[in-house]
Amino acid sequence: MEENCPPLRIVQMITGSECIGGAQTHVRHLIGGLQLRGHHCTVLVGRPEGLFCEQLRDSGVPVKVLPSLRKSLHVLRDSRAFAEIVRELSGLKPDLVAVHTAKASFLGRLAAAALHLPCVFTPHGFSIVDRKSGKTRRFFVGLERMAGRFGSKSIMVSEHEWQLARSSGAVKPRDVTVVHNGIPDSAWIADPAREPVVITMVARFDPPKDHATLLRALAQLTRYPWRLRLIGSGTLLKESIELAASLGIGERVEFLGEMREIPKLLAGSQIFVLATKLEAFPISILEGMRAGLPVIASRVGGIPEAVKDGQTGFLVPPVNHQALAERLSSLLESPPARALLGGNARQRYLTHFTADAMVRKTLAVYSSALTPGAPGRARAKWLATSASEPAISDRNGITG
Numbered sequence: 554m555e556e557n558c559p560p561l562r563i564v565q566m567i568t569g570s571e572c573i574g575g576a577q578t579h580v581r582h583l584i585g586g587l588q589l590r591g592h593h594c595t596v597l598v599g600r601p602e603g604l605f606c607e608q609l610r611d612s613g614v615p616v617k618v619l620p621s622l623r624k625s626l627h628v629l630r631d632s633r634a635f636a637e638i639v640r641e642l643s644g645l646k647p648d649l650v651a652v653h654t655a656k657a658s659f660l661g662r663l664a665a666a667a668l669h670l671p672c673v674f675t676p677h678g679f680s681i682v683d684r685k686s687g688k689t690r691r692f693f694v695g696l697e698r699m700a701g702r703f704g705s706k707s708i709m710v711s712e713h714e715w716q717l718a719r720s721s722g723a724v725k726p727r728d729v730t731v732v733h734n735g736i737p738d739s740a741w742i743a744d745p746a747r748e749p750v751v752i753t754m755v756a757r758f759d760p761p762k763d764h765a766t767l768l769r770a771l772a773q774l775t776r777y778p779w780r781l782r783l784i785g786s787g788t789l790l791k792e793s794i795e796l797a798a799s800l801g802i803g804e805r806v807e808f809l810g811e812m813r814e815i816p817k818l819l820a821g822s823q824i825f826v827l828a829t830k831l832e833a834f835p836i837s838i839l840e841g842m843r844a845g846l847p848v849i850a851s852r853v854g855g856i857p858e859a860v861k862d863g864q865t866g867f868l869v870p871p872v873n874h875q876a877l878a879e880r881l882s883s884l885l886e887s888p889p890a891r892a893l894l895g896g897n898a899r900q901r902y903l904t905h906f907t908a909d910a911m912v913r914k915t916l917a918v919y920s921s922a923l924t925p926g927a928p929g930r931a932r933a934k935w936l937a938t939s940a941s942e943p944a945i946s947d948r949n950g951i952t953g
Contacts, residue, residue, distance in 0.1 A: 560591040567653040569599035575836040576677035577605040586912030638664040671922040672705040678833040706922045711834035711855025735911030741820035745891035749778040753822040758787030761831035769874035772800040777885045819844035842902040847894035865898035
């Protein structure tokens with residue numbers, strides 16, 4: 554690191570959420586890596602607040618809540634949110650603004666452009682696709698094209714997201730970089746061969762997650778002595794509890810809510826599952842791989858870029874409980890197979906999906922966004938070439 558290079562002042566902006574999701578987890582890990590490299594981050598977040606804000610404050614990260622920034626569209630409230638963002642950015646005078654998720658990204662890009670601040674946009678699942686139906690929403694394509702005119706750089710968290718963005722024309726190809734999500738390493742490592750088997754899924758109980766398919770698959774496998782742990786909260790939690798009871802497996806399923814000690818819980822598991830209908834590049838899968846667990850996941854979005862079918866786990870068609878039951882059965886019957894696939898998954902995480910790699914690549918994009926005349930321009934070369942990269946450790950991560 555160049556001793557005379559001052560740190561960057563970065564504003565990270567994200568729409569509020571009561572539930573912890575992949576976007577929130579990404580921002581938290583990213584901030585941790587940036588802080589270790591000497592940069593200062595402030596988070597602007599909309600309502601509602603939740604565990605995400607608590608975690609940031611516990612880590613000493615400044616958090617400013619924007620009362621009018623909400624997920625739903627509302628012209629008057631969104632106009633107030635825009636004014637709140639402009640006011641905060643004017644006071645903070647950051648070197649760079651990084652925006653995440655749909656609403657915060659749209660308003661944040663407009664505000665950054667109005668203040669002539671460099672901006673980097675990470676969608677974490679493009680708003681141009683409806684999260685429930687998977688269909689393209691033309692209105693949102695138009696909004697993304699409008700926001701894309703304001704000169705921001707874009708980070709796509711998977712090749713799948715990049716292809717989606719390119720085919721829709723929502724972004725300028727020259728301004729896009731793919732940076733896969735990454736997470737800090739953990740000392741908590743599982744023993745996949747251990748019996749009886751604990752199966753874990755970490756996901757919000759909201760669309761497009763598909764707890765119902767997993768529950769229906771396991772209802773066919775009661776001959777095995779498995780237990781299921783479901784970590785997360787959301788609008789579909791009650792419905793999932795009722796479904797487990799109706800399928801006769803309620804006593805074998807633990808609904809644990811949002812938790813801080815996910816690495817420790819995964820270390821006590823033998824199989825990781827993510828049943829889902831639509832994804833960008835889920836962090837929860839990386840947590841399972843980091844723990845050395847075989848991963849069974851739906852073949853959607855960027856998931857095949859992480860899970861290698863037959864090598865680190867299995868990919869199954871979405872919303873297909875029979876296919877999921879068959880893959881679960883094959884692992885429930887074979888401790889050696891669980892151990893082999895889990896070991897491969899751990900190695901793949903270490904090779905491709907560490908937080909160090911993600912932060913380094915993200916800083917390179919930040920560097921490219923520091924245009925002539927913008928604050929911090931003198932630091933651009935250093936950001937792209939800095940060789941001093943401290944290791945990042947996380948023993949108490951949480952995701953959704």
